[in-house]
């Protein structure tokens with residue numbers, strides 16, 4: 044490993060795990076549970092919490108440790124459904140449905156804030172806002188056109204900062220201005236996963252780890268779930284396996300769902316500690332930052348603000364975090380040249396789940412509930428999808444949720460493994476980013 048990038052003691056596990064590594068649990072598998080939730084990330088845990096609070100007995104099964112997936116590996120940016128609001132939905136679905144979907148997505152933000160407060164989850168939450176940095180002047184114009192709509196949908200202000208004012212939000216001249224948006228917070232994702240799990244357990248949910256579901260079949264009025272530890276029967280099942288829906292052995296708890304989500308690896312590095320003066324200069328206002336590149340960068344100060352957490356799509360095929368880390372370091376120093384000598388203490392990866400219509404989904408297929416597809420923006424959204432799936436299972440939803448039961452597209456011959464086409468699409472997107480910039 045090159046000493047240029049890596050600090051002594053460099054680790055390939057999430058920096059978040061230093062404070063909140065997902066613990067192992069020692070729970071026996073029951074023969075029967077009224078509700079089984081497969082996948083113990085934010086979606087599954089949030090569903091379990093809501094079901095338990097509504098008085099239902101629920102068991103969460105995870106193939107690894109509870110919270111082990113994207114939910115303890117992400118960037119911790121809590122987005123108020125902005126990604127959905129920026130999707131060009133109106134042309135496809137009409138203005139009214141597009142607005143209903145955007146509002147349903149934006150409701151994830153107050154919901155996660157309320158969940159954190161109500162359950163007393165200690166996860167370093169702050170409503171810090173976001174700066175979306177424009178890669179080109181055209182991207183700036185597009186953001187400016189979307190800014191009022193985003194403010195309207197999220198109910199929180201946006202403000203355009205032209206290049207001359209960019210330094211108010213970001214200590215870099217790398218971009219062409221951008222948009223400040225108030226509907227964003229930051230959390231420590233590992234602490235949030237741990238806190239949500241504890242809240243679900245407190246409410247009465249049973250959490251079982253190291254239990255990989257290999258298949259679900261209808262049996263009588265319920266389901267028989269086959270796992271590596273034996274069978275469990277359930278009256279209702281929710282599958283919340285998101286970017287891990289297809290196992291490395293090609294098997295899946297719900298193959299129908301695996302064919303509809305595209306797992307994409309996202310990579311993150313954490314830097315060594317930096318002086319407060321540097322952090323104040325690079326991150327005035329301590330906002331979450333993302334840019335408008337097709338192959339985007341997202342970065343932020345760590346909780347307590349003394350190191351940088353930098354994420355992006357460094358590779359488009361399966362790759363070890365230490366192989367992707369130098370690329371992320373390169374992206375970081377393109378934005379902050381003064382960090383060229385700063386070393387990396389941690390590098391890690393996790394899977395996000397894209398869908399072919401770029402929308403999150405909940406719904407029911409063959410009697411099995413599912414919640415998936417947060418497009419890399421799922422801290423609030425997965426929590427919200429899980430809750431809405433729980434309301435549906437409990438028969439407690441008092442209004443229609445706009446992301447429920449939408450047509451959920453797949454493409455011919457896609458079996459849930461995108462590794463043969465992602466490098467091609469990724470390379471093309473990267474090239475287009477370069478061309479856009481050269482043409483700017």
Ligand SMILES: Cc1cc2nc3c(=O)[nH]c(=O)nc-3n(C[C@H](O)[C@H](O)[C@H](O)COP(=O)(O)OP(=O)(O)OC[C@H]3O[C@@H](n4cnc5c(N)ncnc54)[C@H](O)[C@@H]3O)c2cc1C
Pocket residue numbers: 081082083084085086087104105106107108109110111112113114115116117118119120121122254255256257283284285286287288289290295296309310311341354392393394395396414415417418419420421422423424425
């Ligand atoms: C590197 C990275 C950075 C990200 N940054 C951000 C960010 O800054 N902001 C944001 O909003 N979102 C971000 N995301 C996305 C966000 O983390 C996810 O959308 C969210 O955590 C998804 O939660 P989930 O519960 O749906 O899935 P996960 O947390 O991935 O949980 C799925 C679980 O299912 C389990 N599982 C899979 N198959 C089986 C099976 N057969 N049997 C039993 N269990 C199974 C897995 O072990 C896993 O624990 C990021 C994601 C990654 C990977």
